[in-house]
Amino acid sequence: VDDGSDEADSVEALERIKARGQERVTILHTEHRGVCATRNMGAAHTSGEFLSFVDADDLVEPEFFSRCIDILSAYENVGFVYPWIGYFGQMSGCWASWNTEFPFFLAHNLVGPLAVTRRDLFLAYGKNRPDVEYNLEDYDSWLAIATRGYLGVSIPEILGRYRVRPESRLRGVHRDQSLYLYERIVQHHTEAYQRYSSELFHLLNANGPARGLDSPALQSEAVLVELALQTARNSRLWRAARGVAMSRLGLRLRRWLRRVALASALARRL
Structure with missing residues (x-):
């Protein structure tokens, strides 16, 4: 069911499916109405x-x-x-x-x-x-x-x-x-x-x-924290902090990044 998609990738995918000429596949087109109406429409036509x-x-x-x-x-x-x-x-x-x-x-x-x-x-x-x-x-x-x-x-x-x-x-x-x-x-x-x-x-x-x-999809705080720390460790600031790892500035910068990443992750739970 094409739910009124205007994305080029989706339109091209529909054209490829149509070109195969499979008798058991029917493409339905409708104006955008959301996932519920789209599913119901598709089910009714099966x-x-x-x-x-x-x-x-x-x-x-x-x-x-x-x-x-x-x-x-x-x-x-x-x-x-x-x-x-x-x-x-x-x-x-x-x-x-x-x-x-x-x-x-x-x-x-x-x-x-x-x-x-x-x-x-x-x-x-x-x-x-x-x-x-x-x-x-x-x-x-x-x-x-x-x-x-x-x-x-x-x-x-x-x-x-x-x-x-x-x-x-x-x-x-x-x-x-x-x-x-x-x-x-x-x-x-x-x-x-x-x-x-x-x-x-x-x-x-x-x-x-x-x-x-x-x-x-609704992860626990522990998982969110781990993902947040992974993101922080991949950041440019973290790499810069590692460059001065043993200095006071490097340690303070990494602690700050951990706090920011943790706060961002837990905020998604609210």
Whole structure:
């Protein structure tokens, strides 16, 4: 789906795809309406039984789709399947996911960024809502399907990759925006939150808010500090300070750079 893109690289990529003449690939054009409207439009024009969204920051292993579809084909009560995700870019490691169990799924998104779902379920219950477009549209969709009685199943193997980068959409969300998005999530799924309100209170009281839990896009303070120090060590000022490493000026300059990098990193958490 071409969401009204005017970037030369995107236009050229669409022309290359069109030139291949693949019958199973359809290019849809629309004015710019955002990720939610674009996904919904694309899903409505598909004809297959299963559906998956693979964003520009995602990579999939060759067996990703077949492994997920095998589980969906074997169990009618499973609504969506997703694997563990490996990081690439600014971080290494693994984004572990879990089966969707209540009340845990109401406190934190247990689903990774890559999943395969049933097309009919997505169109009936899981269409992306524009009011949670800024990073919780996936979570809202999975909750909508799960609260209808369908399970989300995690494959505990790395079958996809997620690029961690400083300018990602999720990293740009500050605390007030995050609180607003979770407020909208609760409003969309009020009955489920009311049903598990007591359990949720104790869960969050013991573990803190969901936005503080592990995620490659919303990193912990320790990871942010490490990335900030790496940036500082690669700066020209740091190299200049190393040139006079044992002098009082060099030591003071490096201490100052550490403080600036740390303050900058932690400010992104607010």
